[in-house]
């Protein structure tokens with residue numbers, strides 16, 4: 001993976017996290033999906049009432065983050 005590819009992945013992850021965080025509901029855990037910002041595959045996420053999120057693109061070696 002080149003530095004440029006790595007930067008693109010980090011950027012897509014950060015933007016995906018922001019998108020998941022925008023779906024936070026203070027009263028319940030939210031599960032959903034949206035098109036991956038990097039590859040367009042389905043990206044499944046969970047948003048917790050405490051503002052933590054996690055998400056994973058259905059494509060291998062793509063956007064993926066755990067609770068943070």
Ligand SMILES: [Zn+2]
Nearest residue numbers: 036039057062
């Ligand atoms: Zn992806």
